[in-house]
Amino acid sequence: MATIKEVAKKAGVSVATVSRVINNKGYVHEDTRKAVDQAIKDLGYKPNSVARSLYKKTSKTIGFLIPDITNPFFPQLVRAVEDVMYPAGYTTILFNSDENLAHELEYIEKMTSKYIDGFIVVSNTLQWEHLQDVNVPIVALDRHIDQRISSITVDNYDGAKKAIEYMLDRGCKQIAHLEGPENVLTSMERKRAYEDMMNQHGLPILCHQGHYELARGMVSTMQLLSNNPKIDGLFAANDVMAIGALKAATKLGIQVPKQLSIMGFDGVEWGTTVTPELTTMEQPIYEMGKRAAELLLMQIQDSPNKIEHHLLKTSLKVRQSVQ
Helix, strand or coil: CCCHHHHHHHHCCCHHHHHHHHHCCCCCCHHHHHHHHHHHHHHCCCCCHHHHHHHHCCCCEEEEEECCCCCCHHHHHHHHHHHHHCCCCCEEEEEECCCCHHHHHHHHHHHHHCCCCEEEECCCCCCHHHHCCCCCCEEEECCCCCCCCEEEEECHHHHHHHHHHHHHHCCCCCEEEEECCCCCHHHHHHHHHHHHHHHHCCCCCEEEECCCCHHHHHHHHHHHHHHCCCCCEEEECCHHHHHHHHHHHHHHCCCCCCCCEEEEEECCHHHHCCCCCCEEEECCHHHHHHHHHHHHHHHHHCCCCCCCEEEECCEEECCCCCC
């Protein structure tokens, strides 16, 4: 592989001149520039991206922080972000945080020191005070952080409310709720909608923690159904727990949806791989990731101080798990 010194020698100029041409900095006579360009072409020289990032304080790299790579919701976001960033010439570095604030702060500090150009973050632990001194654009995805940080989110309350309305319309009388982690905004909003709907219709509130996990969803469903045999509907705060609920119903010999209707939330592909296929409130997952990447690109390239907030809607995906 050719070096910058070899390019300089072939073009008959100094290394400093080649550097000015590569980085388009400082005056270089047009004939000299052409000679350097030709030498680069002849030798097949490719500038060192690390060196250029040190010089320009940019790396054509973004960081993408997510809480749980094993949850099928997040790989769909990653795919959408990459589909936008890669054609634009940016590399995406993925970091799985497990919702650990110390890990998130360490990641952001390390990546910022490497001249990263921006971040997309899915976090329920990061706050404004953690990010106010980060000198690159940040877009919050899925979970709002602060009005001073751009965000792409969905209306979780409205989506959950419509899910419950659909279950009630289909004849459910005793609806339980598998809730997500207590400190996660998305699960809090979905639980709030469930409780409001139960209170509005004079129905009992039956909640059990499932932590957005399949195994916990299965165990919690078995406990709910064992303690409350009259339950005829179950609204899970995500599809992963809903699939756990389907497994629990099978183990207990309960027919879905004849004896128990199960509703999910997210719209991940796993919902089509189970029997019966999962009825769910579908988030526009790919669109969320795409918009987050486009917004970050806009802030990096044109308007670093422009803050935007986009609230997207969910849609009901009717399959076979609700009566």
